[in-house]
Each structure stands twice: as C-alpha cells, then as structure tokens.
Amino acid sequence: MxxxxxxxxxxxxxxxxxxxxxxxxxxxxxxxxxxxxxxxxxxxxxxxxxxxxxxxxxxxxxxxxxxxxxxxxxxxxxxxxxxxxxRKEMVSPYGTPEVEMVHKENIQELEEILQLLPENYRTIIYLREYAGFSYEDIQEAMDLSEGQVKITLFRARKRMKELSKRWRG
Incomplete structure (x- = not known):
C-alpha cells in the first residue's frame, strides 16, 4: 500500500x-x-x-x-x-436526580424495545433516526430498493410502537 x-x-x-x-x-x-x-x-x-x-x-x-x-x-x-x-453508570452534572432517573429509564426502555426488533428493523431505524442516513444511503448500506427502504422503515416504526404499547401495558 x-x-x-x-x-x-x-x-x-x-x-x-x-x-x-x-x-x-x-x-x-x-x-x-x-x-x-x-x-x-x-x-x-x-x-x-x-x-x-x-x-x-x-x-x-x-x-x-x-x-x-x-x-x-x-x-x-x-x-x-x-x-x-x-452497563456503566453515568452521573449527569445537569438536572435533578428524579429527572435524570426518568430520562435514564426512558432510554433503557427504548433500548430494550429496540433489542426486541429483528436485526433489519433495528438497523434501518438506527441508520435513519440516529445516524441521519438519507433513504438513498440506506438503500446502498442495506442493499434494498427505495420502496423496500420505505416499507421496511414504516414496518419497523409500526412494530416499535406496538412493542412500546405492550411494554407500558
């Protein structure tokens, strides 16, 4: 090289x-x-x-x-x-302990719900929502057509909402 x-x-x-x-x-x-x-x-x-x-x-x-x-x-x-x-505990220098605890519980709940999703749903949600990928970038990263990206993202979000409702009971 x-x-x-x-x-x-x-x-x-x-x-x-x-x-x-x-x-x-x-x-x-x-x-x-x-x-x-x-x-x-x-x-x-x-x-x-x-x-x-x-x-x-x-x-x-x-x-x-x-x-x-x-x-x-x-x-x-x-x-x-x-x-x-x-899991490593992180102490926030901002906000009250109660607010930090609720925030931490919400993040943990979200992570646990995401872990219940199939890998392709977790990946597409992560790429779109966390990494800020465009639909075109997701197409390339996951070897999907534009339509498949939109459908898979829709289904992943829908499944996540369903799991969240069950989670909260």
Whole structure:
C-alpha cells in the first residue's frame, strides 16, 4: 500500500470509526464487541478496496459493518452465545436526580424495545433516526430498493410502537 492510500484510509477511519462504533454498539449492546467489530469492519474494507466502485464511503462502510455484525452473530449463535449487557453508570452534572432517573429509564426502555426488533428493523431505524442516513444511503448500506427502504422503515416504526404499547401495558 502506498503512502497516499494509507493517508486516505487513515482519514476515512478518523471520520467514520466513531459513528460505526455507536452503530455496532446499538446492534450488539457490548462496548468491547463493538470495538472488535469496528476493527474487523476496517480490516474487511481494506481488503475489499479493490472492489470499491467509488460509491459513497459512508454507506459502503455501514454495509460492511452490518455484514460483519451478522457474521459475528451467526458465529456466536452457533455456539449458543448469550449476550450480556455491559452497563456503566453515568452521573449527569445537569438536572435533578428524579429527572435524570426518568430520562435514564426512558432510554433503557427504548433500548430494550429496540433489542426486541429483528436485526433489519433495528438497523434501518438506527441508520435513519440516529445516524441521519438519507433513504438513498440506506438503500446502498442495506442493499434494498427505495420502496423496500420505505416499507421496511414504516414496518419497523409500526412494530416499535406496538412493542412500546405492550411494554407500558
């Protein structure tokens, strides 16, 4: 790899690694696994650079990250791996403890509801709502048509609402 390619890869890593980490953390609920998957994503991206067709880098990397996550999930499922949630307590310097507790419970409830969704629903909601992907970027990242993106996003949101209603009881 020449110096220019190395510099380009370094810039891409610096620009997208954090976003990929949070995306993978959202899918896996494990900080350590997310770090490993980010490394694996960039490893696979480096290997497949020759097949990269100068498309948008961000959706391409998220597609690789999603496939990396799915491969890891399948591998662990074979070994009947049961994920555990690593939760670190964070104390907010703002607001009252009561407000912070309600906020924390709402976030936890949302995370738990999201974990009940199928992977493709979690991914599409994350890409659209958290990562701010356009429909076009989601199409590329998930290998879907524009219609499939809209339908899947609609169904994912609908399913999430249903689960939320049941959750609250």
């Amino acid at each position: 020449d110096r220019q390619s190395y510099n380009e890869l370094d810039q891409i890593y610096r620009r997208y690694a954090e976003g990929l980490y949070y995306y993978l953390l959202h899918l896996s609920s494990s900080p350590s696994l997310s770090e490993e998957l980010v490394q694996e994503t960039f490893y696979r991206a480096t290997i497949s650079l020759s097949r990269f067709k100068h498309q948008e880098v961000k959706p391409w990397l998220y597609k690789i990250a999603r496939n990396t996550y799915i491969d890891e999930w399948r591998r662990r499922k074979r070994w009947k791996w049961v994920p555990f949630f690593e």
